[in-house]
Amino acid sequence: MKTYVCGHRNPDTDSVMSACALAELRRRTGEIEGEIEAICAGRLPEKASWVFDRFSTRPVRAKLDVYVRVKDLMDASLPIIDASTPLVDALRLLESSGESSLPVRGEGGRFVGMLSPAKLLSLFIAKADLTIPVGDAPLHHCSQTLLATDRVHDIRKAALRNSHNHFPVVDDEGRILGTLLKRAFAEEPPFRMILVDHNETEQGIPGLEELPIVEVVDHHRIAFAATRDPIKYTADTVGSTCTLVARMYRAAGERPTKDMAGVLIAGIVADTLLFQSPTTTAADRAMCAWLEKLCGESAASIFEGLSSVASPLASMSAAEALASDSKAYFEGGMKFVLAQIEESNMAVFYRHADELASEMDARLAAEGLDFMALMVTDPVRGNSELLFRGAESVSRQLPYRRSGRGTWLMPGVLSRKKQLLPEIISAIA
Ligand SMILES: [Mn+2]
Known part of the structure; x- marks a missing residue:
């Protein structure tokens, strides 16, 4: 197990750092059995790589999804029989395995068939020579062959209908890797999830919906489904999830290492824009002050370092920049996406505005969205500008002034969650 x-899709610094620090805390407190691994839902952002580099911490692993695959359920302890093995030895192996069939591996590791007693009956009746290689004996081939990378979700139904209980598992080249037993489908999934910095399944890593969630640590609105078992749920209206994780270290009587304190500070200053964002609370400042002492570096210098990492607009294509921090919502019968990009040089944004607008139009069509908005935030001056495509019935209602460039000016607006989203929701209403 x-x-x-894991944090949300299109991860930001707070999401990645809170996952990293909470995984470490849960490893220390030892209340969870088995391995605990922090992962990142998709590509690791540049800023996150910078933080891990600066604080000599192993970067969290980027993972596209958490779907359970055939290889995760495969029983690796069951033997694979080599085709050159004398039949009599192969039968002994079969017997000692306690299984009714085992896969046979031929030349180049290829799967050649399943060895099962029923298939061999004719040999016994004919009193055939049992020293022949198992590869020359009758094997059965009717089994459903599974690819190691198949999603269990996709093959489960057909496998359960199949009369066999043993399925050979092969790689893309047809080489045998092992056996999946039908009874594995009835067992609990091999992975569990702890969510940080989000709680809405649609915002989480794909595959999440099929796994049990055992804990949530978050500072967003709650739109969480009912659970089967009790879970740990930590939520508060603070400026960053890393503030909550730091508080949990304190409550557990644990001290983050010097480097982990730096990782947590990075998450706090990234989400609160060094305490300038209106989402900032006294708890964010207090936890950051404690972490600064442990880390030996100031939050301001860490924020400065983070801000120096190339902005998405300068270093990515329009499509990638829009995807780097975008969240999907369903509200009042409308489906929409709100993306946010930090850019301290607005001239870079104006240069890319047309390209961004046409990419947004393409996404409206491709994803069947009612509208999409991009909030470009200048953390240094504390302002944002909004690019809005789609539903004019909504954009007309927004309380912002239009600029000569066709964008909306948002002086003093820094938070998508606390400032933009409520305006969007009331515009829809
Ligand atoms: Mn956050």
Whole structure:
């Protein structure tokens, strides 16, 4: 059993750092059995790489999804029989395995068939020579062959209908890797999830919906589904999830290492824009002050370092920049996406505005969205500008002034969650 700690899709610094620090805390407190691994839902952002580099911490692993695959359920302890093995030895192996059939491996590791007693009956009746290689004996081939990378979700139904209980598992080249037993489908999934910095399944890593969630640590609105078992749920209206994780270290009587304190500070200053964002609370400042002492570096210098990492607009294509921090919402019968990009040089944004607008139009069509908005935030001056495509019935209602460039000016607006989203929701209403 393995537990993944994971932030939202299109991860930001707070999401990645809170996953990293909470995984470490849960490893220390030892209340979870098995391996605990922090992962990142998709590509690790540049800023996150910078933080891990600066604080000599192993970067969390980027993972596209957490779907359970055939290889995760495969029983690796069951033997694979080599085709050159004398039949009599192969039968002994079969008997000692306690299984009714085992896969046979031929030349180049290829799967050649399943060895099962029923298939061999004719040999016994004919009193055939049992020293022949198992590869020359009758094997059965009717079994459903599974690819190691198949999603269990996709093959489960057909496998359960199949009369066989043993399925050979092969790689893309047809080489045999092992056996999946039908009874594995009835067992609990091999992964569990801890969510940080989000709680809405649609915002989480794909595959999440099929796994048990054992803990949530978050500072967003709650739109969480009912659970089967009790879970740990830590939520508060603070400026960053890393503030909550730091508080949990304190409550557990644990001290983050010097480097982990730096990782947590990075998450706090990234989400609160060094305490300038209106989402900032006294708890964010207090936890950061404690972490600064442990880390030996100031929050301001860490924020400065983070801000120096190339902005998405300068270093990525329009599509990638829009995807780097975008969240999907369903509200009042409308489906929409709100993306946010930090850019301290607005001239870079104006240069890319047309390209961004046409990419947004393409996404409206491709994803059937009612509208999409991009909030470009200048953390240094504390302002944002909004690019809005789609539903004019909504954009007309927004309380912002239009600029000559066709964008909306948002002086003093820094938070998508606390400032933009409520305006969007009331515009829809
Ligand atoms: Mn956050």
